[in-house]
Amino acid sequence: MGRHVNSYVTYLLLLVFFVGFFFPFYWMAVTSIRPDREIYALFPSWIPKDVTFEHFKTIWFEYGFSIYFKNSLINAFFTMGFATSISIFGAYAIARLRFRGKTTFDRLILFVYLVPVIIVIVPFFLTLSKLGLNNTRFGLIIGCTCYCLPFSLWLLKGFLREIPEAIEEAAMVDGATRMQAFFRVILPLSTPGVIATSLFSFILAWNDYLFALVIIDREELKTLPLAIASFAAGHDVSDGILMAAGVITVAPAAVLYLLLQRYFVSGLSAGAVKG
Amino acid sequence: MSFYSYELGGLQPQFTGLQNYFRIWKDPVFWLAVRNTIVWVAGSVSGQLLIGMALALLINRQIRGRAFFRGVFFFPWVVPIVVTAFTWRWLYNEQYGIINHTLMSIGIIKHPLFFLSSTELAMASATLVNIWIGTPFAVVMILAALQTVPYVQYEAARVDGASALLEFWHVTLPHLSRIIGILVLLRTIWITNNFATMWLLTRGGPSQATETLPIQVYLRAFGARNFGDASSVAAVMFLMLIALIMIYLKLLKVEKE
Numbered sequence: 001m002g003r004h005v006n007s008y009v010t011y012l013l014l015l016v017f018f019v020g021f022f023f024p025f026y027w028m029a030v031t032s033i034r035p036d037r038e039i040y041a042l043f044p045s046w047i048p049k050d051v052t053f054e055h056f057k058t059i060w061f062e063y064g065f066s067i068y069f070k071n072s073l074i075n076a077f078f079t080m081g082f083a084t085s086i087s088i089f090g091a092y093a094i095a096r097l098r099f100r101g102k103t104t105f106d107r108l109i110l111f112v113y114l115v116p117v118i119i120v121i122v123p124f125f126l127t128l129s130k131l132g133l134n135n136t137r138f139g140l141i142i143g144c145t146c147y148c149l150p151f152s153l154w155l156l157k158g159f160l161r162e163i164p165e166a167i168e169e170a171a172m173v174d175g176a177t178r179m180q181a182f183f184r185v186i187l188p189l190s191t192p193g194v195i196a197t198s199l200f201s202f203i204l205a206w207n208d209y210l211f212a213l214v215i216i217d218r219e220e221l222k223t224l225p226l227a228i229a230s231f232a233a234g235h236d237v238s239d240g241i242l243m244a245a246g247v248i249t250v251a252p253a254a255v256l257y258l259l260l261q262r263y264f265v266s267g268l269s270a271g272a273v274k275g
Numbered sequence: 276m277s278f279y280s281y282e283l284g285g286l287q288p289q290f291t292g293l294q295n296y297f298r299i300w301k302d303p304v305f306w307l308a309v310r311n312t313i314v315w316v317a318g319s320v321s322g323q324l325l326i327g328m329a330l331a332l333l334i335n336r337q338i339r340g341r342a343f344f345r346g347v348f349f350f351p352w353v354v355p356i357v358v359t360a361f362t363w364r365w366l367y368n369e370q371y372g373i374i375n376h377t378l379m380s381i382g383i384i385k386h387p388l389f390f391l392s393s394t395e396l397a398m399a400s401a402t403l404v405n406i407w408i409g410t411p412f413a414v415v416m417i418l419a420a421l422q423t424v425p426y427v428q429y430e431a432a433r434v435d436g437a438s439a440l441l442e443f444w445h446v447t448l449p450h451l452s453r454i455i456g457i458l459v460l461l462r463t464i465w466i467t468n469n470f471a472t473m474w475l476l477t478r479g480g481p482s483q484a485t486e487t488l489p490i491q492v493y494l495r496a497f498g499a500r501n502f503g504d505a506s507s508v509a510a511v512m513f514l515m516l517i518a519l520i521m522i523y524l525k526l527l528k529v530e531k532e
Contacts (some may be wrong), residue, residue, distance in 0.1 A: 007336070007338060010333055010336050010338055011338070013333055014330075014333050014334070014338075014344060017330055017333070017348075018344075018347070018348075020407075021348060021351065021407070021410075021411075024359070024362045024363060024366060024407070025354075025362070027362070027365070027366060027373060028358070028362045028365070031365065039371065040371050044371070044373065044376065107524065110524065111520060111524070114464055114516075114520045114523070115513070115516075115520075116464075116465075116467075116468025116469075116470075116489070116512075116516070117468070117470070118468055118470045118489040118492055118493065118509065119468070119492070119509045119510075119512060119513050121492075121493075121496075122492075122496050122502055122505055122506055122509065123506075126502070203353055206355070207353075207354075207355035207356065207357075209355070209356060209357050209471045209475070210470055210471055214497065224355075224357075225355050225356075225357035225358075226357075228357050228358070228361065229357050229475060232361055232364075239365050239368070239371070242361055242365070243361075243362070243365065246358040246361060246362060249355055249357070249358050250353075250354050250355065250358055253353040253354070253355070254350070254353060254354075256353075257350065257353045261346050
């Protein structure tokens with residue numbers, strides 16, 4: 001009997017937390033689909049009465065969010081590609097090869113991972129200016145890749161260590177070179193690790209705000225987070241439109257998260273979350 | 276750079292030794308940011324930890340749908356900080372925000388509260404948002420640590436007739452001490468450095484009530500275009516953080532051995 005009451009209490013408390021955590025999302029979604037007169041009503045209802053997709057139409061077609069969406073997609077996609085392909089080799093080297101200064105290097109990665117972006121952003125900005133990469137897509141991709149790399153390396157290294165060394169030794173005894181062993185044996189075996197790493201770098205780049213804020217100034221290159229932020233600075237934008245922009249920005253990351261949740265959980269054990 | 280006088284559009288950078296540091300040391304605005312940062316970090320970290328602990332303990336009970344709850348409570352992490360910030364600004368809105376609305380309709384307050392635009396409330400409101408953002412991470416970490424508590428010890432405690440509270444204190448907590456240490460350090464490091472959350476919520480205002488160190492670095496660099504001073508503040512921040520990072524690395528090393 002007592003156990004039953006206990007578990008009801010547990011569910012009740014969980015429900016309270018659940019509502020507390022998800023109400024902001026709910027309210028964002030609800031605001032984005034109601035007409036303005038309902039948003040600014042004297043007594044807003046908890047559930048929308050009229051549903052309209054006006055706000056979505058407006059931002060997508062009139063305010064150029066299709067362009068920002070494309071920019072974000074390009075940035076996240078290339079960052080994912082660079083960060084993952086660089087870190088798979090780096091991680092392999094740290095996990096398997098012996099070389100001088102390896103432990104120091106290993107430590108440094110974790111150290112760099114913990115160093116805040118805001119501290120390096122000024123030198124980074126000046127370096128990019130010297131290279132003429134300010135205000136370019138490529139500059140932003142470099143920035144986001146730098147931001148992702150320490151973590152990608154750390155995550156992949158953990159995955160590669162789990163693969164027994166004997167497997168590739170066997171391949172090499174059979175006459176494969178190290179490269180062949182790496183591509184034919186190790187890479188297929190570490191697919192879950194590669195997927196987890198790609199996901200994390202995609203989402204980190206998709207959500208990035210600070211690099212875009214510092215590097216990008218041109219309207220046609222802005223990413224979604226940057227566009228939303230500069231949007232809200234001009235006060236003539238209604239909250240419904242702002243919330244619709246929010247929904248558009250969250251949607252891709254949310255879909256990825258829901259589809260590939262188990263990879264996230266495996267990445268978490270490596271201390272995945274930044275920010 | 277922090278040793279140079281370096282203003283964009285000004286003269287060529289000139290080496291000025293420690294002058295930037297002296298100037299900052301005497302600048303009350305710098306110390307204000309230090310104080311703000313401490314309040315912001317202490318409030319956020321303790322809040323995330325306490326709520327995270329409560330939630331993790333709830334999810335860890337033998338209930339159905341554990342995997343579901345674990346997945347669901349981590350979701351806020353994938354939401355871009357920009358979206359989170361604007362959603363909360365909308366919730367906090369003075370005129371039409373649902374929070375003010377609800378509080379007024381149940382009669383707790385008579386006039387709407389200026390959550391983010393009054394000097395008294397801004398820091399507390401921002402901290403609440405930050406607790407909301409960071410708690411999922413604490414939940415997942417604590418949950419993982421809870422799995423390592425041997426079940427036998429709970430049984431032993433129950434046989435000895437320990438109350439739930441005593442059981443938590445003597446069995447659960449000792450197993451969690453390491454993860455709590457790691458969490459406190461990691462969160463302190465990250466929240467100290469966090470620029471975007473506060474910037475998007477308040478821009479450091481009103482009248483610098485929420486200006487933390489990262490915001491000051493940004494304002495000095497890209498607002499006042501004074502890269503020399505900005506770098507000095509960043510360097511001071513960095514020194515403080517190195518100490519924390521070193522402790523963290525030590526802790527990880529101990530764990531490995």
